Amino acid sequence: MARCSVCGAPAVAYIRYQRRYLCREHYLEFVEEKVRRAMEKYRMVGKGYRVLVALSGGKDSAALLGALASLREKLGYELVAIHIDLGIYEYSVRSREAAERLAEKLGVPLIVVPLKEVLGATIPELAKLSGRPPCSVCGMVKRYVTNAAAVELEADALALGHNADDLAVYNLKSFLNQDLEAISKLGPKTESVPGVAVGRIRPLYTVYEKESFLYAYLKGLPFVHEDCPFVENQQMERQLKEVVNRLEEERPGTKVQLVTKLALRIRDYPRPRGEIRRCKACGLIASGDLCALDRLTLRIFGEPRGPRIREWIRERARELGLIPRRAAPAPAS
Numbered sequence: 001m002a003r004c005s006v007c008g009a010p011a012v013a014y015i016r017y018q019r020r021y022l023c024r025e026h027y028l029e030f031v032e033e034k035v036r037r038a039m040e041k042y043r044m045v046g047k048g049y050r051v052l053v054a055l056s057g058g059k060d061s062a063a064l065l066g067a068l069a070s071l072r073e074k075l076g077y078e079l080v081a082i083h084i085d086l087g088i089y090e091y092s093v094r095s096r097e098a099a100e101r102l103a104e105k106l107g108v109p110l111i112v113v114p115l116k117e118v119l120g121a122t123i124p125e126l127a128k129l130s131g132r133p134p135c136s137v138c139g140m141v142k143r144y145v146t147n148a149a150a151v152e153l154e155a156d157a158l159a160l161g162h163n164a165d166d167l168a169v170y171n172l173k174s175f176l177n178q179d180l181e182a183i184s185k186l187g188p189k190t191e192s193v194p195g196v197a198v199g200r201i202r203p204l205y206t207v208y209e210k211e212s213f214l215y216a217y218l219k220g221l222p223f224v225h226e227d228c229p230f231v232e233n234q235q236m237e238r239q240l241k242e243v244v245n246r247l248e249e250e251r252p253g254t255k256v257q258l259v260t261k262l263a264l265r266i267r268d269y270p271r272p273r274g275e276i277r278r279c280k281a282c283g284l285i286a287s288g289d290l291c292a293l294d295r296l297t298l299r300i301f302g303e304p305r306g307p308r309i310r311e312w313i314r315e316r317a318r319e320l321g322l323i324p325r326r327a328a329p330a331p332a333s
């Protein structure tokens with residue numbers, strides 16, 4: 001039986017690119033240390049920060065919240081979580097249940113936004129009403145709701161569970177489409193725009209998908225094992241994932257090298273052009289008179305529904321005693 005390279009206990013994992021075996025305890029420590037180093041290197045958080053974590057109910061957001069909860073005392077930030085019930089049949093029922101159990105287990109206050117109730121339609125319904133693919137509407141709604149929650153909660157950062165595999169694939173897809181502006185947003189963090197948008201951080205930036213799965217599993221964190229039924233539609237991503245996996249197989253470390261090199265050059269990629277505006281309906285970030293969510297809801301319901309979402313989140317945050325917020329953060333150092 002293989003033994004842990006640190007303590008000699010029975011090993012549960014082999015880290016191929018480091019050629020070492022680790023037991024459960026040292027494996028959890030190894031992943032948390034990776035997350036801590038990435039957060040420090042890219043100055044993602046500072047003492048007193050309020051970090052809002054987007055929980056999908058899947059393994060990556062479970063690993064993200066698990067690692068952030070383990071590091072919270074050491075790094076001195078506060079955690080709040082948000083889950084969006086997308087209304088995607090049984091998948092959403094199970095995801096919501098997992099997110100609620102996870103937040104409770106880790107002692108993190110959670111705000112759940114049920115789309116059907118708050119917005120008046122689920123993702124499959126919005127896709128039908130708008131004539132857009134489900135993933136395109138879903139991506140836009142998730143960006144809107146998580147940002148609205150971060151602004152309402154006066155969070156200093158919004159943490160996303162993207163791992164190195166996801167980022168390598170998004171990066172290649174954007175490169176193949178020559179969407180260089182999209183690449184400019186794929187770094188370890190993006191900056192806040194006061195009052196309208198909260199900066200995003202990716203603490204799992206250098207963590208592989210397999211590592212995040214094993215971490216969540218070994219730590220006993222609740223998560224849904226199945227994928228969203230619409231993931232089938234993401235054909236290009238699936239093919240690129242196979243390519244990246246083959247490269248990683250032949251050259252261990254490729255995915256992490258790709259994302260860390262991107263982080264070094266991120267400022268060389270063009271940022272979205274045009275001035276940053278404030279949506280006339282909801283007050284959040286927009287590229288025109290209205291933000292994307294208010295444009296869509298105005299078109300299909302005859303009224304912009306961003307303000308309803310903001311109000312819903314504000315009420316839940318008040319009930320949980322999260323606003324008004326008291327402590328001010330120290331700058332990330």
Ligand code: SF4
Pocket residue numbers: 123134135136138139228229230231
């Ligand atoms: Fe949303 Fe598409 Fe992801 Fe499903 S696969 S959660 S519809 S983005």
Ligand code: ZN
Pocket residue numbers: 279280281282283284290291292293294306
């Ligand atoms: Zn708006």
